Amino acid sequence: xxxxxxxxxxxxxxxxxxxxxxxxxxxxxxxxxxxxxxxxxxxxxxxxxxxxxxxxxxxxxxxxxxxxxxxxxxxxxxxxxxxxxxxxxxxxxxxxxxxxxxxxxxxxxxxxxxxxxxxxxxxxxxxxxxxxxxxxxxxxxxxxxxxxxxxxxxxxxxxxxxxxxxxxxxxxxxxxxxxxxxxxxxxxxxxxxxxxxxxxxxxxxxxxxxxxxxxxxxxxxxxxxxxxxxxxxxxxxxxxxxxxxxxxxxxxxxxxxxxxxxxxxxxxxxxxxxxxxxxxxxxxxxxxxxxxxxxxxxxxxxxxxxxxxxxxxxxxxxxxxxxxxxxxxxxxxxxxxxxxxxxx
Amino acid sequence: xxxxxxxxxxxxxxxxxxxxxxxxxxxxxxxxxxxxxxxxxxxxxxxxxxxxxxxxxxxxxxxxxxxxxxxxxxxxxxxxxxxxxxxxxxxxxxxxxxxxxxxxxxxxxxxxxxxxxxxxxxxxxxxxxxxxxxxxxxxxxxxxxxxxxxxxxxxxxxxxxxxxxxxxxxxxxxxxxxxxxxxxxxxxxxxxxxxxxxxx
Numbered sequence: 001x002x003x004x005x006x007x008x009x010x011x012x013x014x015x016x017x018x019x020x021x022x023x024x025x026x027x028x029x030x031x032x033x034x035x036x037x038x039x040x041x042x043x044x045x046x047x048x049x050x051x052x053x054x055x056x057x058x059x060x061x062x063x064x065x066x067x068x069x070x071x072x073x074x075x076x077x078x079x080x081x082x083x084x085x086x087x088x089x090x091x092x093x094x095x096x097x098x099x100x101x102x103x104x105x106x107x108x109x110x111x112x113x114x115x116x117x118x119x120x121x122x123x124x125x126x127x128x129x130x131x132x133x134x135x136x137x138x139x140x141x142x143x144x145x146x147x148x149x150x151x152x153x154x155x156x157x158x159x160x161x162x163x164x165x166x167x168x169x170x171x172x173x174x175x176x177x178x179x180x181x182x183x184x185x186x187x188x189x190x191x192x193x194x195x196x197x198x199x200x201x202x203x204x205x206x207x208x209x210x211x212x213x214x215x216x217x218x219x220x221x222x223x224x225x226x227x228x229x230x231x232x233x234x235x236x237x238x239x240x241x242x243x244x245x246x247x248x249x250x251x252x253x254x255x256x257x258x259x260x261x262x263x264x265x266x267x268x269x270x271x272x273x274x275x276x277x278x279x280x281x282x283x284x285x286x287x288x289x290x291x292x293x294x295x296x297x298x299x300x301x302x303x304x305x306x307x308x309x310x311x312x313x314x315x316x317x318x319x320x321x322x323x324x325x326x327x328x329x330x331x332x333x334x335x336x337x338x339x340x341x342x343x344x
Numbered sequence: 345x346x347x348x349x350x351x352x353x354x355x356x357x358x359x360x361x362x363x364x365x366x367x368x369x370x371x372x373x374x375x376x377x378x379x380x381x382x383x384x385x386x387x388x389x390x391x392x393x394x395x396x397x398x399x400x401x402x403x404x405x406x407x408x409x410x411x412x413x414x415x416x417x418x419x420x421x422x423x424x425x426x427x428x429x430x431x432x433x434x435x436x437x438x439x440x441x442x443x444x445x446x447x448x449x450x451x452x453x454x455x456x457x458x459x460x461x462x463x464x465x466x467x468x469x470x471x472x473x474x475x476x477x478x479x480x481x482x483x484x485x486x487x488x489x490x491x492x493x494x495x496x497x498x499x500x501x502x503x504x505x506x507x508x509x510x511x512x513x514x515x516x517x518x519x520x521x522x523x524x525x526x527x528x529x530x531x532x533x534x535x536x537x538x539x540x541x542x543x544x
Binding site: 044 | 404
């Protein structure tokens, strides 16, 4: 039979039921006609049966626990570091994404606030008629005088008078704290004097508190505020409250800057002053709420330049600019009380 | 064979659940196949400890790689391929240090040898239950089986003990169908000669 291995293959396939119908017929015919083939078939069948009769072996009862233990061991040896790394990477990625989203939202809010502020300040409809803006301070064109001349102070009424209730003009109160009250007082007094506002400012200086009551033109106050910008870094928590004309209603602008006070004061009318004050109040509060308050710090210090809005300059008028008078007409006068408290 | 076909349907569901991280499904697969895989491995290596170790390694590999199992073959043949490959590799390493012989067969009970001789010559179909009941006879058959080389023994075990068809054996051994046929033919022929030799 060894000489005809194909017969063996056919017989094995016959035993195992792996023949096609045609092959099956042929093999059956071969078996029927050849006793030697039939005997070989019997031997192979018996061989198959003997092997197949071996009793099955069963896996140890603790196989499942062994596999679990083996897996746990491999996990301890290999996967934990990898798994932890993956976990950490995922957590890190989530945190990074969250931080990016928060930062993007904060930047968008800040930009929106700045745009709103810029629009409010330099919008053409709010520009005071006849007032020119340089990059530093507002100047009244009509009251231009040669620079060599001293600034005329036209007093329409007795200074330091409280604004009448029916006169709709800016009325604010700036409260600050400082750790160097003496130096700040000295600076403010000097600024008042240099701007020719001595007659329009009343001051009450005590040991731990100074109160300056200013009643002058918008332009004069803007000039004074421009000077105060130099001493502003010594102010702690400067807060401006703006009267809205309604009893008990005032707008509080926290962490207000000198530029913001000037921006509020220099509006055409009280409504614009109030609107601008509201915008600044929102902006500053939003900035205070930002994580880290870095933006607030930036606005309060060097980035103050960032919100120094370039003012439109009258290019058609070739006359040089001059300092405005401290007072103009009664309707343009504003009222500001500065309260400086000694702090730490 | 019919059992294997039924398993395939259930396996697809269990494997899908395993890939989703369902440990219960994995445990069901494990319980379903542990004895069958252990039996095949044991019949190939005839060592209880080695068989347990190789079965354990097989399931660890299955669990670790179930995520990579794409279902191009059935889970059944995939699992047995892992088991057979691990066993053949292990046997290949172990064979370098040891060599078995038929000498021990001489110590086996003469009655068992006679029984084996009769079964081989029996023209009527012998009763498998009678074979299984004769422990000494089974030992002789196992000894004969262990005389085959590993690839031939693998084919015989997968066909006659596990009950795979030729196509499934070809998948498990990653070989051609014709190779399975010829290898099985040679294996049975050799096995018969070895048994005859033992029974003398």
